[in-house]
Amino acid sequence: MQRFVIALTGASGMPYGVRLLQALHSLTDTEIHLILSDAASTVLDVEMPAGTQKTLRSLAHAVYSQHDLAAGPASGSWPHDGMVICPCSMASLAAVSQGLGTNLIHRAADVTLKEKRRLVLVPRETPLNQIHLRNMLSLAQAGATIFPAAPGFYHSPSSIDDLIDHLVGRILDQLGLQVSWAPRWGSAAT
Numbered sequence: 001m002q003r004f005v006i007a008l009t010g011a012s013g014m015p016y017g018v019r020l021l022q023a024l025h026s027l028t029d030t031e032i033h034l035i036l037s038d039a040a041s042t043v044l045d046v047e048m049p050a051g052t053q054k055t056l057r058s059l060a061h062a063v064y065s066q067h068d069l070a071a072g073p074a075s076g077s078w079p080h081d082g083m084v085i086c087p088c089s090m091a092s093l094a095a096v097s098q099g100l101g102t103n104l105i106h107r108a109a110d111v112t113l114k115e116k117r118r119l120v121l122v123p124r125e126t127p128l129n130q131i132h133l134r135n136m137l138s139l140a141q142a143g144a145t146i147f148p149a150a151p152g153f154y155h156s157p158s159s160i161d162d163l164i165d166h167l168v169g170r171i172l173d174q175l176g177l178q179v180s181w182a183p184r185w186g187s188a189a190t
Contacts, residue, residue: 003031004175005073005083005112006060007105010039013087013124013149014047015160018056019168020086023179025059030177033073033080034060035105039089066103073108074101082118082175083108087149090125090132096144097135113142120174124149145174155183 004024008017017040024030034056036044044053057063064071072078085092085105092105101107112119121144125132136146147170151163169182 001029001031002177003033003080005033005035005080005108007035007037007083007085007088007092007108008040008044008056009037009085009087009089009092009105010043011087011089011092011124012043012047013122014040014044014052015164016122016124016149016167016171017086018044018048018052019164020084020171021056021059023168023172024177027177027179032060032062034063035066035071035073035108036063037066037089037092037103037105064104066105068104069101069107071104074104074111076111076115080112080117082120083112084120084122084171084175085109086120086122086171088121088123090123090135093121093123093132093139094135096121097138097142109144113139113144116143118175119144120147120171121145122147122149122171147171147174154185 024032095106096109099110101110109119140146151167155166157163169179
């Protein structure tokens with residue numbers, strides 16, 4: 001059984017986070033631990049249909065508030081196979097970059113880096129200023145993967161869902177997971 005920590009923060013791009021949770025839930029032998037920031041709850045209500053938060057909670061084995069600093073993901077002795085922050089706000093990215101552990105998302109990401117586990121941050125902000133870029137470089141140097149929510153088009157998408165699926169499939173690649181529904185270079189539908 002592989003255990004993954006998924007955190008949703010207050011950045012726009014909730015369809016990516018929701019699809020990521022759905023994709024992980026559909027895989028056998030995965031245990032999902034979801035951390036929702038307060039701001040993520042607000043953005044979910046703006047960007048997603050009513051009832052999405054309840055659905056997300058049903059996809060995870062455990063759901064934590066950002067305020068639960070005693071939760072398993074806050075400890076290096078609590079094993080997991082990787083963490084993804086999707087979408088990742090620039091505030092969260094900055095907090096992780098600076099090693100701030102003021103909430104469970106930031107603490108879990110810090111522990112993930114400390115324990116040399118996979119950490120993938122999916123920022124959706126644009127344009128980027130020098131502070132954003134410095135924080136991203138700092139995290140990349142510390143071992144994190146910065147995975148901007150920038151969908152590709154080589155797979156000839158015909159819908160927004162196709163764009164979301166492609167990006168989520170690439171995020172799963174970063175966790176060592178492959179799915180058949182994410183097109184690969186050269187396998188694009190015509």
